[in-house]
Amino acid sequence: MDYISTRGTAPALDFEQVTLTGLAADGGLYLPREWPRFTPEQIGAMRGLPYAELAVRVMLPFVGDSLTEDKLRDIATRAYGRFGHKAVTPLVQLDEQHWLLELFHGPTLAFKDVALQLLGRLFEEFLQRHEGRLTIVGATSGDTGSAAIDAVAGRDNVEIFMLHPHGRVSDVQRRQMTTVLAPNVHNIAIDGSFDDAQAMVKRMFGDRQINGPLRLGAVNSINWARLMAQVVYYFYAALQLGAPEREVAFSVPTGNFGDVFAGHVAERMGLPIARLIVATNVNDILHRAFSAGDYSAGLVTATAAPSMDIQVSSNFERLLFDCGGRDGTLLAEQMRSFEHSGAMRLTEAQIAGAARGFASCRADEIEMAQAMAWAKDRCDELIDPHTAIGLHAALASALPAHVPVVTLATAHPAKFRDAVERATGQRPSLPTRLGDLFQREERYTELPGTYEAVTGYVLRHARPHG
Numbered sequence: 001m002d003y004i005s006t007r008g009t010a011p012a013l014d015f016e017q018v019t020l021t022g023l024a025a026d027g028g029l030y031l032p033r034e035w036p037r038f039t040p041e042q043i044g045a046m047r048g049l050p051y052a053e054l055a056v057r058v059m060l061p062f063v064g065d066s067l068t069e070d071k072l073r074d075i076a077t078r079a080y081g082r083f084g085h086k087a088v089t090p091l092v093q094l095d096e097q098h099w100l101l102e103l104f105h106g107p108t109l110a111f112k113d114v115a116l117q118l119l120g121r122l123f124e125e126f127l128q129r130h131e132g133r134l135t136i137v138g139a140t141s142g143d144t145g146s147a148a149i150d151a152v153a154g155r156d157n158v159e160i161f162m163l164h165p166h167g168r169v170s171d172v173q174r175r176q177m178t179t180v181l182a183p184n185v186h187n188i189a190i191d192g193s194f195d196d197a198q199a200m201v202k203r204m205f206g207d208r209q210i211n212g213p214l215r216l217g218a219v220n221s222i223n224w225a226r227l228m229a230q231v232v233y234y235f236y237a238a239l240q241l242g243a244p245e246r247e248v249a250f251s252v253p254t255g256n257f258g259d260v261f262a263g264h265v266a267e268r269m270g271l272p273i274a275r276l277i278v279a280t281n282v283n284d285i286l287h288r289a290f291s292a293g294d295y296s297a298g299l300v301t302a303t304a305a306p307s308m309d310i311q312v313s314s315n316f317e318r319l320l321f322d323c324g325g326r327d328g329t330l331l332a333e334q335m336r337s338f339e340h341s342g343a344m345r346l347t348e349a350q351i352a353g354a355a356r357g358f359a360s361c362r363a364d365e366i367e368m369a370q371a372m373a374w375a376k377d378r379c380d381e382l383i384d385p386h387t388a389i390g391l392h393a394a395l396a397s398a399l400p401a402h403v404p405v406v407t408l409a410t411a412h413p414a415k416f417r418d419a420v421e422r423a424t425g426q427r428p429s430l431p432t433r434l435g436d437l438f439q440r441e442e443r444y445t446e447l448p449g450t451y452e453a454v455t456g457y458v459l460r461h462a463r464p465h466g
């Protein structure tokens with residue numbers, strides 16, 4: 001299997017290279033050259049497999065010659081062995097039609113662990129082969145940071161620099177990053193938004209002053225391997241609800257469009273998905289794109305669901321490429337114009353392609369709180385603000401009663417205790433495996449939100465890859 005860039009000019013790479021590279025040299029994102037496809041019989045035969053084994057079946061076609069099946073099984077087994085629930089991502093029924101897929105049983109309590117526990121071990125495997133070193137630069141709206149840090153802390157061939165928007169992540173989110181004191185972990189709080197941080201990270205990949213002396217790696221969902229890992233739980237949930245004989249819909253709390261794009265990949269691979277519902281908060285660029293063809297960035301508004309406080313959704317580029325005829329030249333042109341003006345016009349083919357499998361819905365702060373209260377009062381479930389946005393969209397979706405609707409529960413409610421308590425009157429307790437998070441020492445550096453300040457810091461503190 002080889003991988004091509006959405007902007008058409010970067011060299012094709014194999015799975016190992018694409019995992020270590022992150023962003024393509026032409027600024028684009030990598031995608032498999034074609035989608036592997038399972039027959040309904042092959043999908044039916046996956047029913048009942050343990051999670052790690054299902055992960056091997058779903059991911060193997062993407063891995064090509066980069067890993068043997070046994071090596072992939074070993075990596076998946078170790079990655080998912082760290083989850084706090086035997087089912088890894090258990091499915092919970094809310095009422096006749098609605099379900100929650102709990103993706104938050106990993107070490108840092110958000111769905112990012114599902115991909116990053118795997119990615120950390122892939123980095124280790126591939127770097128060992130060449131005795132190489134990798135410098136990870138990442139931007140986080142809260143959850144990627146802690147999940148990535150957990151996945152690589154203490155590994156000596158990886159160094160990680162994680163940028164978060166100062167004061168805009170929850171206290172649990174911040175402490176999960178800043179209390180990891182391993183010498184290869186560098187937390188940076190920047191003055192600015194997640195979008196500012198993400199733009200700086202992308203710029204570093206194209207900057208020879210940095211991505212020359214250092215070999216940069218990506219843990220954001222620009223990294224293909226992350227999306228690949230997330231495809232698995234769409235299969236896991238749908239199989240339990242009757243796939244491939246029955247169609248299932250998913251409602252996905254969306255920020256950077258990585259998680260819901262993984263659902264699109266599952267659909268391309270043959271999983272019968274009735275609809276993918278893109279659920280956004282008031283930072284609704286994607287809802288405007290899907291409902292009105294208007295892809296134009298506004299200002300970021302801080303909400304109680306900070307991991308979705310995003311205006312520029314990197315992975316939307318992958319969908320436009322895949323739905324719009326896979327024309328790299330066209331996309332490079334569109335993205336240049338977007339980066340310049342903050343707005344872009346979608347082509348007819350892109351609009352039609354996106355409209356086929358997707359719907360979208362926006363929840364404001366009141367609707368989000370109402371969804372948390374609904375889950376508590378009607379189903380005795382505490383859900384986090386991100387999941388609540390997904391649930392609001394699921395309940396509003398008006399799908400026929402025979403279509404099960406699965407809301408992805410992307411974070412544990414304890415990660416956002418204040419917001420959950422405000423909406424439900426109940427304060428979720430921290431799982432015991434977080435232990436003494438609030439007593440531990442924190443370490444992080446505050447920097448102005450300028451490219452020079454951040455890159456200067458990275459160059460001073462990173463070890464060259466030699």
Ligand SMILES: *Cc1c(COP(=O)(O)O)cnc(C)c1O
Pocket residue numbers: 110111112142143144221253254255256257258259260307308386387410411
């Ligand atoms: C990252 C995150 C999201 C958004 O996921 P994307 O893949 O960026 O769309 C939603 N909810 C939570 C809790 C997250 O951490």
